[in-house]
Amino acid sequence: MIQRIQNSRNALGFMFMLPAALLLLVFLTYPLGLGTWLGFTDTKVGRAGEWIGLENYEFLWGDAVTRLALFNTLFYTAVASVFKFLLGLWLALLLNKNIRFKTFFRAVILLPYIVPTALSAIAFWWIYDSQFSIISWALVKMGLIDTYIDFLGSPWNARIAVIIANVWRGVPFVAITLLAGLQTISPSYYEASAIDGATPWQQFRHVTMPLLTPIIAVVMTFSVLFTFTDFQLIYVITRGGPLNATHLMATLSFQRAISGGALGEGAAIAIAMVPFLLACVMFSFFGLQRRAWQQGGSDK
Numbered sequence: 001m002i003q004r005i006q007n008s009r010n011a012l013g014f015m016f017m018l019p020a021a022l023l024l025l026v027f028l029t030y031p032l033g034l035g036t037w038l039g040f041t042d043t044k045v046g047r048a049g050e051w052i053g054l055e056n057y058e059f060l061w062g063d064a065v066t067r068l069a070l071f072n073t074l075f076y077t078a079v080a081s082v083f084k085f086l087l088g089l090w091l092a093l094l095l096n097k098n099i100r101f102k103t104f105f106r107a108v109i110l111l112p113y114i115v116p117t118a119l120s121a122i123a124f125w126w127i128y129d130s131q132f133s134i135i136s137w138a139l140v141k142m143g144l145i146d147t148y149i150d151f152l153g154s155p156w157n158a159r160i161a162v163i164i165a166n167v168w169r170g171v172p173f174v175a176i177t178l179l180a181g182l183q184t185i186s187p188s189y190y191e192a193s194a195i196d197g198a199t200p201w202q203q204f205r206h207v208t209m210p211l212l213t214p215i216i217a218v219v220m221t222f223s224v225l226f227t228f229t230d231f232q233l234i235y236v237i238t239r240g241g242p243l244n245a246t247h248l249m250a251t252l253s254f255q256r257a258i259s260g261g262a263l264g265e266g267a268a269i270a271i272a273m274v275p276f277l278l279a280c281v282m283f284s285f286f287g288l289q290r291r292a293w294q295q296g297g298s299d300k
Contacts, residue, residue: 038267045261056268065244066269069252072159073273076248077227080166084223085216087167088174093204095175096182106179113172121236124165128152128237155245158238162246165233170226174219181215182208221284225277249273 039056043049060066095106112120127134128151136148151161189207198206231250234240240247240255247255249269257266 035267036271038264039271040268041264043263043267045258045263049264052264056265057272059265060268060272065247066252068244069247069249069269072246073228073248073250075159076163076166076230076246077224080163080170080227081220081224083163083167084170084174084227085220087171088219089178091171091175092178092182093208095179106176109175110172112169113176117169117232118236120169121165121233124161124168124233125237128161152238153242155243158242158246162234162237165237166227166230169233170223173226174223177219178212178215181212185211217284221280224280228277228280229273 038049040051040053041049042052042055091109095102095109099105126132130148130150130153133148133151135151136145139145140148150157152158185208189211190203193203193207229250230248231254234246234248234251235254238246240251244252249272253266253269253273255266256269257263260266
């Protein structure tokens with residue numbers, strides 16, 4: 001029996017995948033299934049719930065705070081992802097050049113991503129503090145402003161503040177991944193295009209971007225997923241305030257389920273995030289299936 005399994009590629013592959021499949025089943029499938037079930041019940045902390053169908057979702061559809069959290073999540077994800085991509089691509093292109101201390105800069109750029117999220121959030125909380133903000137202090141000393149900026153007391157100031165914190169933390173992941181992709185591009189492509197008279201911009205547009213597109217699709221999919229489900233930065237810096245202006249779906253779900261005790265309602269908010277996440281994953285998945293991306297040619 002063991003020998004037959006060893007001689008069968010399919011059976012051997014299944015055996016190797018079985019431990020990972022069991023871990024996913026225990027730590028992913030079960031919580032997802034339980035959360036889905038709770039979303040259709042009126043379960044409270046300390047009290048078993050009853051099946052109520054779509055009542056939680058009907059309530060959330062008409063709930064102004066939930067709609068605001070959805071807007072915040074989409075705005076937060078879109079703006080942060082765009083800036084992480086642009087800054088990450090710029091850093092990747094810069095670090096891919098032959099500059100002095102290149103190895104040192106590559107190591108330094110990873111620091112924001114290596115530092116625990118909670119510590120990063122606490123640091124930004126102090127940076128944005130209404131009384132001790134180093135940013136406000138520096139601007140006052142330079143004579144650019146007269147009073148300290150209330151970064152976390154104004155809704156739009158708070159939104160921009162947490163987006164900056166997320167971008168700072170997420171840029172290293174994008175930059176290092178795109179840098180790895182850039183290093184897989186053969187220099188012969190650039191040499192051939194230079195011989196044909198291509199400018200640096202034309203090389204970037206017609207050589208770098210097409211060959212880097214599959215890597216961009218993968219890294220931005222993960223970036224969007226991480227940003228959409230962000231919890232720690234928001235919870236530590238603002239806890240969803242002021243006036244729910246920075247509540248994301250993840251933080252609102254936690255507040256309703258754990259702090260508020262409405263497990264069914266909180267689970268419904270969490271499950272409502274799934275369609276958006278699936279849409280992002282499927283967009284990337286089907287895009288990566290295009291032979292034009294994978295092979296650099298046209299579909300046939």
